[in-house]
Amino acid sequence: MTPILQFRDVSVTYRGAQETSPGTAAVCGVSLSLGEGETLGLAGESGCGKTTLAMSVLRLLPSSARIDGEVLLDGQDVREMTFGQLRAVRWASASVVFQGAMHALNPVRTIGEQIAEPIKLHGRANGDLRMRVAELLAQVELPAERADAYPHELSGGQKQRVMIAMALACEPRLVIADEPTTALDVVVQAQILDLMGRLVAERGIALLMISHDLSVLSVSCERLAVMYQGQVVEHGPSGQVMTEPQHAHSQALASAFPTVGDPRFRLTEGAPSGPALLSAEAVSVDFTSRSGQTVRAVRGVDLAVGENEIVALVGQSGSGKTTLARTMLGLQQPTGGAVRFDGVPLPTGSAGLREYRKQVQLVLQDPTGALNPRHTVYEAVAEGLRIHGIADDERGRVTAALEAAELRPAEKFFGRLPQELSGGQRQRVVIAGALVLEPRVLIADEPVASLDATVRGEILALLLRLRVERDLSTLVITHDLGLAWNIADRVAVMYQGDLVEVGPVEQVLLDPKHDYTKALLAAVPSVERRVA
Template structure:
């Protein structure tokens, strides 16, 4: 039986005003029925371009050379009718970013049913088929009438998988299916996909920049770098004994909890408590008028010259606690103290306080005004707080501190002209320009690829050493906590259930929820099994 997918000398280029720009170079591999292949690489390496070429989902400016054989037929020679018949039915795609891939004004049941309507002359009882698909991805059939905004990130991703399975394809291409999901939901999605592959004999091509995620679900790994496959082999071999330098860089970018090689600290002790939550509780009122307690009696402090990681699943209350620490959310009970004094309640007092405690948001694209230059984005804080001094010199110093050099080169640039890592550095520079004592970084590397992630974490460590800057890092990534934090606080259902030194909490967890988080980390599971 011939492979379900075979790529022979496949190259992809894009037409531009200046001529053809190559994106993928001479790729060769095949995928048999029931096989799983992980395609790894940084953003911009060509992995999504290669995957989308399988169903000719690239823009018209793309030029595909070589052979892309789907069930033995070259998709480049298919008519539009043949291609339409192959999409969803022979091969389907789980697109990246489920929160943006679903239509916000249609129910999820209608969206799952759409490919069935397009590809079947006899659709039968569509509602029954949608219910079956939802059950396959472990969602109750009652969710068919829900809209995307009523679902969690993990539930939206399950809906995308149900849509991909709707027409029973033999090949599923999953593009970054776990990006921005917390560690427990990520594990659930990976286990779901592995089960569906085993039960239905589906071939799977999964794309990610995280080798550990791919190693859990895929038997083989292919690593892309600058448009080429630079390493290809069994997952365990590529993950634990990578041969190519880029494969090693990808593996090292996601620290393994417990590995001393990934444990970086300044070697200096922390000072006295600088920012502290004392018995903080936060309540909200839901749509039905019921009071919901999001944060429950939390005690947590960040000392001078210390990095604390606040870890937990999405919805555990981490961001609500952070907003309360920043004075953006008033606590229902308890109090926040900075440098020994309770937070001021006046607008002027809070403005002065926020010069000392600055926020670094998760999504740098959303954090930056698309019409403001880098200079304006960084200078805005100086103007709001009336900081005296040479504005140009202060902005340049902040950009240099965030490792954007030479700073003047970045002054006139707009956010869309920067890479994701550069945008995150601009956000950090906007905080540093005020010379704060504490950074509150909310998932600062969740949306960044492997190498850039490592660079941002190294930057936070350097700022601690050079400036004595304290940082509260909010994350669901235990590897990140192991990498840079002095202490870890574990949050579950609005409470801090465990707090202590990194080695104490992550190597000898006392609470069942901490053990659950650790068991869900792909690298921990794989190395434990080995």
């Protein structure tokens, strides 16, 4: 039987700005195949060529890309297809679940309109189109009434399900899923992976899944291919590649997403318990919905971060952890209870809060969104100093902050814009912007969620080093239990606004007491939890 997808000695080169320049080789001599009902995971860190290879299947690469070799879809080389032929196979023979559903959906069109679009384009609107949309929503376990919702009214997991429904709309034989679980919490991630595995089993779809997380691919795919610098350096059964990787890069990827309970990935011995530096005492936060109903996002939470301590606040999206963090920063007023810093309640006036925020700084989740694209690195880091009127030795302070964030030599980065930096470098700039004020506490909101495997480890090691060198306390907000196991001294688990469990990492993650903590741990991907 002819495979649905074949790469035969495929190379992809991006032409340089000058016609005479040699260009950049993104993919080098890759040969892989994928048949009906098969699942193949394509792993590697950012820039390794995995997305370039996958996007070559439907010729979705920019005009500067040259594809050599053969990319065969149902035996036909897509490089030789006319635009009309390409248009006929896109969505119908092969479709893509794009990375970042929050950006891939049109914000001003309803979910139903967007799912119906490929059906209309390919003339598949036989019968009641609205009923067909409802069927597709049901396949991805969303109620039919969600068809009238706009993207901003859906959670991250729901938006990802909508993207999958769009990909299935014209019943393709091949689905390409590009980082389909990035930035999703472990519970939603498990649901999405289970859903995709079920669809493959029921419909015989060939699935090509791209990720930098080997643990996610090992759950979803029968085979794994690991890419490094444009080449496939390892290819084999997923369990074998995950547990017995042969190539050094495969080994690095496998170790970047640690197994909770594995002592090899415990990077800290735990800080001695000290007095509370930042604490929430019986904090509650209420919001009023559009219908006028009161929604309690945080319910009487008691949480403390001690001196020189790292606390991980974990829980799935919507559990209230970011609302609690905003309240501890003074960005949100509590409905009840109080926040204290060094034993003193947070000030209420703007002048007092400004002084407080010199001591407690925020590191945002998305470094790209956190940085002004028109500001240089120097301006981004110096901004806090200027806001607080600190004019003494600005250049020296900025230099010290960048070097503390491991951007060396600092002067090399002064004039660069965010788009000239890698994802890891951008996150380091955000951290430097927080460090320049010499705070005593960092609140880091999902600091590595959007970073690839290698950079993730570097940022976590940086946070640990800052704890030692600067006596810095850190509250890390995350849905990643592996991260908590890596670097935290204590773990606090939130569920529906309540703090349901808190204690030392080993106690909470190895001997959980609350059913929700047990459910979070059960949802973490592992080789044993295969769904396909």
